[in-house]
Amino acid sequence: MARIGVFVCHCGENIGRTVDCHGVAEACKDVPGVVHSVDYKYMCSDPGQQMVKNAIAEKGLTGVVVAACSPHMHEKTFRRATAGAGLNPFLCEMANVREHCSWIHEDREKATVKAVDITKTIIEKVKRNVPLNTIRIPVTRRALVIGGGIAGIQAALDIADGGREVILVEKGPSIGGHMSQLSETFPTLDCSQCILTPRMVEVYQHPRIKLYAYSEVESVEGYIGNFKVTVRRKARSVDEDKCNGCGACTQVCPNKKIPSEFDCGLGKRTAIYVPFPQAVPNLPTVDRNKCLLFMNRAKGRPDTCKKCADACAKGAIDFDQQDRLVTEDVGAIVVATGYQLYTIGKDQPKDNLKGYGEYGYGTIPDVIDGLQFERLASASGPTSGKILRPSDGKEPKRIVFLQCIGSRDPQKGMEYCSKICCMYVAKHTMLYHHKVHDGQATVFYMDIRAAGKGYEEFSRRAIEEEGAQYIRGRVSRMWREGDVIKILGFDTLEGEPIEMDADMVVLATAMRPQPGIDALAQKLSVSYDQHGFINEAHPKLRPVETNTAGIFVAGACQAPRDIPDAVAMASATASKVLGLFANEMLEREPTVACVNEANCAGCFHCERVCAYGAVEHKDIKDRAGNVVRVIAYVNPGVCQGCGTCQATCPSKSVELQGFTDEQIWGEIQALGV
Amino acid sequence: MGSHEHSHDHSGPEPLAARVQRMTGLNPACCYQCGKCSAGCPMAAETTLRPHDVMRLVARNRLDKLADADGLWLCLTCETCTSRCPNGCDPARTMDALREIFAAGKDGKPPKAISAFHKSFLNQVRNHGRLFEMGLIMSYKLGGGPMFADVTTTPSVLARGKLGLAPHNVKGMDEVRRIFAACAEEEAQP
Amino acid sequence: MTELRELARRLLSEGTVNAVLGWEEGPRGARPAFVTTPEGADTLIFDHRCVHNLASYLSPRRPHLKRLGKVAMVLKPCDARAVAGLIRETQIPRDKVVLIGVRCGGVITDPDSTAPLTEATVADRCRGCPDREGHLADHTVGTAGPGFAGPSKRAQKIEELAAAPAEKRWAFWQSELEKCVRCHACRQVCPMCYCDRCLADKTQPRWIESSPHARGNMAWHVARAMHLAGRCVDCGECERVCPEGIPLGLITRKIAQVVSERYDFRPSDDPAVPAPVGTYRMDDPQEFIL
Amino acid sequence: MKIGYFPGCSLHGLSREYEESLKAIVAGLDTELVEVDDWSCCGASSAHGSSHLLGVALPARNLAIAEEQGLPEVLAPCAACYARLASARHEISEDPQLAGRVNNVLVRDFKNTVRVRSILEVLKGQIAGIKARATNPLKDLKVACYYGCLLVRPVQVTGGYDDPEDPSSMEDICKAAGAVPVKWNRRLDCCGGGLSMSRTGSVVRLSAAILKDAKAAGADAVVVACPMCHSNLDFRQKAMKHRGAWEGDMPVLFLTQVVGMSMGIDPKTLGMGRHFVSTDSVLARTAGTGSGSGTGTNSAAAVAGEVG
């Protein structure tokens, strides 16, 4: 039989003014199971808490109801007091007679009746409460960072500098990401590679960072503090231990005409290649789709070309290397997979992206995108920093930049603003102006979004000091006539149509998440939006956490981000990870779901509604070891306690502790007439 | 019963944007004035009312400015604006709705020549069920169209057997007239 | 029929299955049959009186049937939806049962009736049923009649009720539900009710009072309707077996209409199609929410 | 193959050569055109600009009749008719309320089951047949395929049978007929459409730009699939000259005529003589292998007698 103590708080005048607190305490005395019912001026004061403790000891209470303010205010206080008296803290609950009663009603009689009801509801709940214990989960204090761009690099370095091991997985042959492709960065125009390269080297040399380049996450199991990650280490065809990065192999490769991914197709590379001179790790990789030997093998022909192997003094070339799967235990994961650019061609990866036929579907050679322009402007780029047209290598004297290509365009692209284009277009006009002094840069824009430290000043400089012509309006059509590009536009400020000729056009195409992010998100069971960007747990207050505990997000895989944003996010994830790793054990509220194994029918409706992937399949075996039933098991480390599973379970075989059906039934019962 | 009352009592005509939205199901506020429509408009050079101007004036409730200009009637309904609009605004359909508003005659008048042409055209259809081109030319002229610059070419048209001299009346004339009448009646309702 | 018997005989004699679930001629018309020998295959029948949804027998709630071992089951296109449901909800592994589809042009309501299958006698759920054969079966036998077009009498009754004022509906359902004696036959025959321990049998807490008074009956039928929402395959068994003649099909059909209208879902015999309850779309209609 | 056929007013009036050539070629393509009974005008741009409902109801009447005739699809060769019919179908299917209003106005139980096909869509499906029957392939005839506005856009209405910004079906059909499509820029620009009578000046400006671009690209002829475009580009060449906007003569052919020529059909049958700009130059280029009349005379008198 329950022995419940009820403690009604006056909260000074706050409750006492409109609620007859003594009357409430008296009314509760008749409730079956209540053995102690008192009222007091300030329950949360030390003497008030002491009253609770004393009553627990003296009356042998099995449950405590404090009728006072919102549980959001003082639940912790009174649970602590309860625990202090040796009673399980989860046997204490609060009846909210302040926010939900005294503060919103004037009529004393009505408010008192309501306060009694509220208290009775909680009495009935507490009668059915059971002792719960905080869940403690061991934490593996190593982190996985997915993506070796600037965000991933920053996160990895910060975590490693914080004293924890990091595994950094990069799918490309080198870390560095898009930032390594940039020429200069806005708004300071400092050299991108100059600031990035040292960080890349630091990663490589850091004793607590294990770098898996040319690798991808194969699968992820487990939950916060206890992930098991399988990484596919793709075969480079080069023995990492033997190779000394001399580059002799790349010199002799006969296939030299492969468009370089790093140079966005504007430069060429060989089939065995290092993507760029500062690559980390500085190891060549054989592109098996382009290597003559592998092309021959694919056709069933004998190996002919082995020039690279012959050239290698270390015997590091290994054509028979296979992909390897390695498994790592980690306690936290940072997703930093970055972005790709919208391509304007017809062959868009998703149906709703139609490409830009009116701009020639990207078939006009001198229409390039912003990243290609970066490569042209980069001193290490295919033109050694000269702005030259891809079609004929001439210097364009009239260059036109179009903003919002694929951005802010729900019809053919994405409705969102890609955030960085306004700034990099301004930067491009300046770089162009610095390199082609007699050239004219024109920008078609819709709005200039330059909210950032020094950003507005920077974009104004492009217009005011560097001669860029800004035309407010979108371009309707472009086509090629002879060697000029005809542009049909409209100046909405002037109110006139514009037909202009350009030698080169740069499209500021939209930022999109990396292809395959959806598959990765599914492996991690984190949610993503309709564009594929990873969802943060809360847009304001938990911007670098995902809805899956222990998985964090940094950089442009969450939304379009510029470098400072990405770096700030990365450091934020590192601080979250280090915070998580501060303790060997993780403590969690015991408000988690629990399966009644005898009752579970194994329909897995719970699994379908669980947003966290907390429901697992559990085999029930007979004595002979045969599986006789498969039932649900809720992993308490993963469960967040929403209880959707319980409402969904047809046989009510899963119970959310702290909000069980018994408890809620009692509450409803308490309100009966 | 509810605590907040909703009333449409504040008098005055319905805002143009709301009216257009009611007619077309499109939200004129979607236009962010990028001008891509006008950039591709074949009539942009001739008209003072380019598609993005139209969208703006609708959003700003400027029935007066729209009524003042010929632009609406110069639209070729080529759908270029609609096809290229990044935000799905459909200026062509919006202009249809505006023409409809003005054709009803209560809010301003369409330019004589173009209006006369459309009137003649529809009269032909109402009276015969199909277009009687010769009849159209005649009635257009009588209805106030400019002295037809092509009168000189008409004989050559006839000579090529291109113009019939007598109208063809469809059998379902009653139905066609009923459609005209029913539409007029339907549209007349508030 | 020969085709069916031949197939059953073959499956049994080759040892592919230990038993074939089908229909036979019983003392009171067609009834479920459990054939365990090749010779027994000759007792199998299929005609328009084979109304029973045998999928219920696959439910794991029946240990006495599990002992038969691997079974083949004869199924109508509508029964296939139930089997798909059981597979979808991980109640039976697809590879543990052989499915013999029979082409079907509709059944009547009473397996003991001698009436021919006509527009007048066809079971209401068959009106408008587009499926002549299921897609789930391993083997498909027989030929099907052309099927029957609407109008469904239940749909008409639902419309009639919907048009009536709420008090009328309340009165109608009270007069019907009051008849319920809570034998739970509706649950027992339902292929989609497979919980070992039904919610209605749970006592802590007692959400659904076991007493067959109007209040307990209301709670039971509301819970049943909610549990079957988006899962009911419209086999009509609950209504057929109700010893008190309560028109339970009106409720299940109504909910099916709601689910179909709101979420564009109809019961499917494809186990891969997710059920509409347990999934969501971010833009689901929510006109009823303030 | 049987397909519904909605000629529209122009094909029975100013552009009867379009119908003549269409009928001539479908015979060779094993296609039967079933004319929509007692069809009426689609309302063109005049209807939808004055009453939206009328603009939907007039085409819907024709679709309803076709539906009653049991026609699953209807070919509207005129691009404007196609646009009106297809857009009526689209709007009715998207808007159940509009569907109800249309049915009320029509007093017909119209279920909106008839698909509307453009000439490009239909001929694209027959490319193999066209190739097979091109006994007289138009070798070296350089054509500028002109789509104009309404054949391929907006894509919601057309259903996307061709790319709205970079279409290829007309080129494909012309290639099948042996002609050589040129690459040019103004394939999708508007010719001035319905303003032909009321604002000839605009039409002259727009159409002349199109012809100039075609000429610059080296085209021998412009190919169209719209009576309005044809009228503006062909008939208005004279006015263009008057106003000094255009020099020279650019034959403007209907796509069906191009196909017909490749099949070796008599130019008279194809109505080649009805054009204002002589098609002789085109016919001359294909003369060697042509059947029958060789150089078609394009004098008005030569054909006037035969058509009433």
Add this chain to the structure above:
Amino acid sequence: MSTTTFIRTEDLKGLVADLRAAGIGVAGPARTSDGAVDYRSINAFDDVVLDGQPRNSLKQFFLPPTEPLFKYQRKGSDVAILEISTTFPPRVILGARPCDAAAVDVLDKVMNWDYTDEPWFGRRAATTIVTFACPGGDRSCFCTSVGLAPDATRGSDLLLAPAGDGYVVEIVTEKGQALVTANAKRFGAGAGVEATQAYRDKARASVEGHVPARPDVIRAWVDAHFEDPFWAEISLRCHGCGGCAAACPTCHCFDIVDEPETLTEGTRRRNWDTCQTSVFTAHASGHNPRNDQCGRCRQRVNHKFAIYPARFNDILCTGCGRCARTCPAGQDVTEILTRIVAMATGQGGAA
């Protein structure tokens, strides 16, 4: 006592009117909303439908599907019990079937076994059962195989059988006599029992031979074959729905539950239950002695034809055939009993 009298149809109608006027409830087989026939409260004899067996038996008139036993109130740790009356106002059931009337008499034994069931006998005392001799049944009827007959008087207070323009009335009990006496003007001279003989013979012929009339043989076989594979075989098709038990005039198992109404008040109720469901024998421990349908199917036959006979020397079955008619899966008691007799007499075995 077995005297006869006669009532004309007109008087029967008048009798109903008289009873109603006197505030006495009258029930009889009448049409339900879904077109079936069931025992219902009637206002006039014209409501009575005599063709077709009522869907349910008379059981629910004496053992309702749910009935309150008492109400309780709690205050603090005190509990107060509020008794519920077991005295009921008088009523007459007109047009009962002999098999249904007999069932009530069969159940009197168990209801008066280890204690006297007050609500049951309260209702029994208040109720006069006027049975109409059965016109004959269908192939599932077998009353003659369990010692009854279409014109059996067991359980009836009066038995009516049609003759001429009315009914020959057999007065079976004193309660029946009291009804006749209280309404003497409605009864009078008429044809004798012999006038109904053809009617009775025809009815008897229609039900005979469906099940061998060997209850002793059945009982012996059931007693001796608890583990026979026969039970597993017949249970295969059973859904465990309990429809048979609900429809059965003699199945009488019940469950007792406390239903709280508010925090402090509630009712103890008695509700129908059936041995055909898994929860019927489920123990709180989780153990279930009858953990599959095989045991449950056996139990039903066992209880009716062996256990009840052993305890009360009576058969817990009146051969009404409702279980066979209602079974959704075609389980048929006539088939089961016939096969048992055949097995017992060496003419067959489990398939």
Add this chain to the structure above:
Amino acid sequence: MDATTPAVAGGFEPRITAFVCNWCTYTGADLAGTSRLQMASNVRIIRLPCTGRIDPMFITKAFERGADGIIVSGCHPADCHYNAGNYHARRRFAIFRELMDFLGVDTGRITFSWVSASEGGKWRDVVNDAVTRVRALGPFTDYRKLVVDPVATATGVVPPEHVGKEVPA
């Protein structure tokens, strides 16, 4: 009258049970309190972690126990603390509401709303509207009548739940 019955001063005062989620509506109701927004006192809140936890049976049980009206309220779409609980609840209650309507329950008695933690004012409006609406509908006696007070039978009246089954006197 015991203390649990709302004061009846000149008319019917409905009893309304509200099932709300902890993160949005409960906190929104807290905000209404801290903002001292006055509202009708007829609503009793039962706090749950998420609308996804709310089972339709809670509602039938509350009706059984004499509630005249119900409020179900949680986070706006996309705001769910648990990502998707409210989406699941939305489907569940869309169906439940139609079911109740079909069974003849006036759906005006059941209010569904999204009230965020910042919408104290909206919570007040939801409460006041629901109270006004249910007050107009009157007490939900239909549901309460589903089972009789057995005390009545102590006087010898036959339980009306047997109407049709037992002959009334």
